[in-house]
Amino acid sequence: MSKGRVHRRRRVVSVATLAAVGLGAAVGGRALVAGATDHATATRWLLVAGAVFVAEVGFLAAHLDPGRATAAFAPPNLVTLARGGLYAATAGFLVVPPTTPAVRWAPAACYGTGVALDVVDGRLARATGRTTDLGARLDRGFDTLGFLVAPLVGVVWGRLPVVYLSLSAARYVYRAGLAWRERRGRPVGELPDSRVRRPLAALQMGFIAVALAPVLPTTVVHPASVLVVVPSLATFVRDYLSVTGRLDRTGSGTGPPDGGSMK
Template identity: 55%
Template sequence: MSTVTRSGDSVPPALRRRWWLAVAFATTGTLATAAALVRAFDATAAGRWLLAAVPVAGYQLWFLRRFLGANRPGVSAPPTDPARASRDVSPTLGLANAVTVSRGWLYAAAAGFLLVVPPPQSLWRWGPLVLYGAGAALDAVDGYLARTVGQETELGAKLDMAFDTLGFLVAPLVGVVWGRLPVWYLSLSLARYLFKLGRGWRRRRDKPVYDLPESRVRRPLAGVQMAFITVALCPLVPVSVVWPVAAVVVTPSLLVFARDYLVVAGHLEARASG
């Protein structure tokens, strides 16, 4: 079980400055979007959007700050020697992590539409689709950059997983609030958090927690869900089509979550091909 060096331990000052740049980027994008909403509607609509978007963006920035100390090459367990850990921490976020942080802001901006539902004729009806769709597209870009540019880091892996999970929560919630998705589709979002809670509960009770093997279906299924959520948020796709398809696409993902938990709990033998 790996231990993560927190951001206050052995984080280069240059890396802290990169975090402040991320704060400035998120603040600028958030204020610019709010200003655009004021012009398109009114201050009340912008305020509601901020009320939903800011906590999500704030959580992401807190998460990034908390794990800055994990900004080391590779995704394996960090070194136990504090001096070595300090030397290994990269002073720059890198291009791949910058893309991931940008993707996180797009998900936060999409979350703002939980409290803002523009009229059908407004171009803002496309907001959640554009924001979440762009974030989902960048999910492939940051991974590709990390592998090809040689910037794979433990921080990047943590950001990718955390922001994926958050995106799978806020975008379906927007879909439900807007009537685009059935409420039971949120079982997919709940499954991701229940899996993490179950694994954490076992660790706190000193019960064995086994590693998940590589899977040929886990990542493709996540890609299918991202694509489906994006399509579901499209104003041109009839809800009468979205809802039946939701039942088809959510079922295999829920089964994989159930299987994965049985594997980490030791109730099911791990198979690398599954």
């Protein structure tokens, strides 16, 4: 058997193993949701969460190097994959009404735990010297997913105003704008360094988790969400103007590269 075929088989086995583990977790999650609601509601949760999880598995398969299939099992990447599972679980509550205390706390618990693990996987990768391109791609991809599904749940449940979804859309608009310029043959520069991009991303993650929790009244959360989202949207605008050459980078308060998880 050729080396290339062996590598491809290892990639299939790695992805299938992780998918099986995730499927088992999803079945367990359905049982928990059924205990807090009913079987029909739990099945709806499983369908949505399962669809998101399948997309995550596809994302992993697309970015997993056949020659380094075992990289998916590196501890930092396993933590990142757990984050993806928690965000998929969060997405399932799009179709679950907040009728019981356990359900009302569930999205905040799932998303908030995923946010906490976002700190763990990066530190673990640096501490063990296991920083990889796969880990970086998974981290960015799942950050973007979390910024999409958690605010959607917040809006559907009335915990966040619709305007907050502008943050979820901002990354896609940003990327679409750059792709449009590239198709037209126009120059696109490098993303500028920034001291504020990562702290703002962390602020948004923390705020979303708090907003989903049934603690603060919506009369507080809704106005606060508008104030919180403005600086991040302004950063997207600044970055777009910079990479398209419309903004002079000198004197703009830039600093060391910080990863920019919302990009």
